[in-house]
Amino acid sequence: MTDDIRDPDLLARLEKARGSFVFDVERSHLRHLQEERDQERAKSTARAAELAAMPRDIRRRSIVREVIENEGPSPENLRFMPTPLAICGMPYRRLAHNELEYERTQGRMGVVVTAGKLRAPDGTRVQQPVPWGPKARLILSHMSTVALRNNSPVVDTAETLSAFMRDMGFEARGGRNGNINPFKEQLRALAACRMEISSWDGHRSAQVDVKPLDKVEIWFGDNPEQQSLWPTQIAFSTSFYEQLKKHALPIDIRALRALSNSARKLDLLFWITYRITRLNETLVVGWKPLKEQFGEGFTRDRKFRETFVDDLASIRELYPKLPIKLTERGLEMEAADKSVLSIPRRLIS
Known part of the structure; x- marks a missing residue:
């Protein structure tokens, strides 16, 4: 038979x-x-x-978790964020049109982001918003990683905006509800803004004022494939690049893509990565400082707690071995090796 x-x-x-x-x-x-x-x-x-x-976002995280578990840590999957921006962050949502400065502090570190203007092709200077949302974070991470890998502040770009977006793992979609225009907006905002990065210890303080991007032709027409106004290179300013080389936070690209729809979840991942790999003993962060750090847009404590529980669960779906738990006191964290976040010892491939 x-x-x-x-x-x-x-x-x-x-x-x-x-x-x-x-x-x-x-x-x-x-x-x-x-x-x-x-x-x-x-x-x-x-x-x-x-x-x-499963709902779309949960399905994405579940798939990414399987990939991470099967493939493990890899230098090729690493991306980097400037640590001050990863910890202090940028706004989650667009600020009001008359709000041109944003400040956030965390511990003894602070970042102030000030919106700037760009010269349009017709000669007018056009006010840009303060960079905000997940796309600004993903763009900075992509360019920072390329700069560090090439050991140069100059980042060679793809031939078009669409190709540049594909390099970051996003398929460009046009139209009213597509992702092309939001990427354009954040690239312009990053090109125009200035940043004040500072730290203090009670006895001394240090401050660096930087314009992250230098010498970029970054005005776009309506055609997403237009090359004439798309730069072949984007250059970090010398001062920003030097800060990046000294203070870069490694993050797994697979996690970035899984959380790419939420600036708050990305910031929570950055913050956990920074804190948990530097601990020597158990740390409890109370609900009040958690809300100060991640509660932008919330007025009610209860609603913030509910959202924070969901956000943390999303990250634990990706990294179930994270030694983190929520209690009535707040967030309890144990020291952990970078491997629980799929970050290898060898950071630059």
Whole structure:
């Protein structure tokens, strides 16, 4: 009986062995292979059905978690953020049109981001907003990583904006609800803004005033493939690049993409990465400082707590081994090696 052997390649092997003295041994072996394949297919079918039933963002995180677990840490998957911006951050949402400065502090570190103007092709100077949201963070991370890998403040770009977006892992989509215009807006905002990065210890303070990007032609027409107004290179200013080389926070690109729809979740991932890999003992961060750090846009404590619980759960879906838990007192963190965040020891490939 060969009904329990169905795959064509296994049946071909069975026929090849027919009539030989090892036929019975081969048939038993092929039955075992067929059983293993059937079990794997059933498992894959069940997993596909499970994923299909999940909401989109949860499904994305679940897939990324499997990839991280199967592939493990890799220097090729690393991206970097300037540590002060990763810890203190930029706004989550667009500020009011008359708000041209944004300040955030964390511990003994502070960042002030001031909106600037760009010269348009018709000669007018056009006010840009303060960079905000997840796209500003992802753009900075991408360019910072390229600069560090090439050991140069000059970042060579793809031929078009669409190709540049693909380099970051995003398929460019036009139209009213597409992602091309939001990327354009954040690139312009980053090109025009200035940043004040400071630190203090109670006895001394230090401050660096920088314009992150230098000498960029970064005005866009309506055509996403237009090359005439798309720069072949984007250069960090010398002062910003020097700060980046001294203070760069490593992050797994797979996690960035899984959380790419939420600036708050990205900031929480950055903050956890920074804090947990520098601990020597248990740290408890109370709900009040947590809200000061991540509560932008919330007036009610209860609503913030509910959202924070969900945000932290999203990160733990990606990294279930994180030694973190929420209590009535706040967020309790234990010291951990970078490997729990899929960050290898060798940071630059």
